Amino acid sequence: MITTVSDLHVFPLFALLGVLLGILGFLYITYDLFGRQSEILHKLSFALSYSFIFVFIIFISSLFFIAPKYRIIGYLSPAIWGLIALYGSAVCILQFITLPPIPQIRPSGVDWLRLILWGPLIGFGLVRLGVHIIYPDSSFLKLAMFALPGTLIIGLLSSFSSAIQWRISRLPEKHVAAIGALLILCAFALIFVPPLFGFLGM
Numbered sequence: 001m002i003t004t005v006s007d008l009h010v011f012p013l014f015a016l017l018g019v020l021l022g023i024l025g026f027l028y029i030t031y032d033l034f035g036r037q038s039e040i041l042h043k044l045s046f047a048l049s050y051s052f053i054f055v056f057i058i059f060i061s062s063l064f065f066i067a068p069k070y071r072i073i074g075y076l077s078p079a080i081w082g083l084i085a086l087y088g089s090a091v092c093i094l095q096f097i098t099l100p101p102i103p104q105i106r107p108s109g110v111d112w113l114r115l116i117l118w119g120p121l122i123g124f125g126l127v128r129l130g131v132h133i134i135y136p137d138s139s140f141l142k143l144a145m146f147a148l149p150g151t152l153i154i155g156l157l158s159s160f161s162s163a164i165q166w167r168i169s170r171l172p173e174k175h176v177a178a179i180g181a182l183l184i185l186c187a188f189a190l191i192f193v194p195p196l197f198g199f200l201g202m
Helices: 011-033 039-066 078-098 112-134 138-160 160-167 176-199
Strands: none
Touching: 011 176, 039 078, 039 112, 039 138, 039 160, 078 112, 112 138, 138 160, 160 176
């Protein structure tokens, strides 16, 4: 029997990532077309970007470090999906609240306060989530492997958020919109290509 894409239960994941990328791409385009003057759109774009990266890291960590033999997408229960959505939403809301304003001069170095805040916060959240995902085999090593990538990446991105904002605010006009259009194209590919492969038996 030939194993197809649909046998691996990845259609829901591809569709979910596609929807999230499409929303993010539309937000980038809207933000750029409004001249980057809206503080709410600016903060929302950054907050959703952090949230998407956070959720993406959870899936990558699950696939490569936790339980590849489970085909993790089919293995996760609705309760775990709900927890992932809850943690992703919490990251988005907290980033929106704590994101500093766009600096007028180029920032120098690391924002240690944000690093100290976000590193332990993300680490604690990922460990708690990892306990639910890999239960009952929630060994310390597996929890550490699950939590470490997200803790480092989100912690570092948060600590350099002022520098990232400064750099993006100085991109030429329509460059952010072009990134948004590329994300929307990727979203369509994620949503429609896997079902096509399944239909063709590939």
